[in-house]
Amino acid sequence: GENVEQHPSTLSVQEGDSAVIKCTYSDSASNYFPWYKQELGKRPQLIIDIRSNVGEKKDQRIAVTLNKTAKHFSLHITETQPEDSAVYFCAASNPSSNTGKLIFGQGTTLQVKP
């Protein structure tokens, strides 16, 4: 069935460094890939998304890249700040379901040390 694998499960960086989180998906028909940030005790919040017709999208310090051939996509955070510390989830959507249902990765706990 549909599956999304996310790595690493935990990531610790120094403030100002870059952080990269990678995801792979199993369903080659997937065409929508959002990323969510979830702070402790709070709801997941959409931070960036990418559709399969583009290979890269950037929003200030956050960027996402997509390699459809390899079926993987990555989140890049530059100039990390302590407030970037949270759990990040990737997800993928298969349009054949016609529902927009998302399959989520297992999450990456990012810790940015001041």
Next chain:
Amino acid sequence: DTGVSQNPRHKITKRGQNVTFRCDPISEHNRLYWYRQTLGQGPEFLTYFQNEAQLEKSRLLSDRFSAERPKGSFSTLEIQRTEQGDSAMYLCASSSSMTGGPLVGTFGSGTRLTVV
């Protein structure tokens, strides 16, 4: 705050009892999703509504779970004969198919269920 509203925020129930949660989506959103999230895991899809029609239900969802969206606005999720394994955060999300925006854009704050 504005956005997707879920009630109650917390629910503690004894095993075997029935519970019902409510979700009020953003008013113009016709898509409504229920997800379940356990500690340390990503959200897991439960069911999807477009307007009042329930178009998909996870195969993982037992027949103890039922969801409704009778008028295409708010939705309820009921769990009958709760089990300890049902303990989780139940998240509702909504979006609009009209605007071309994110498929699952806005989550509610969730209902945390604890079955004792």
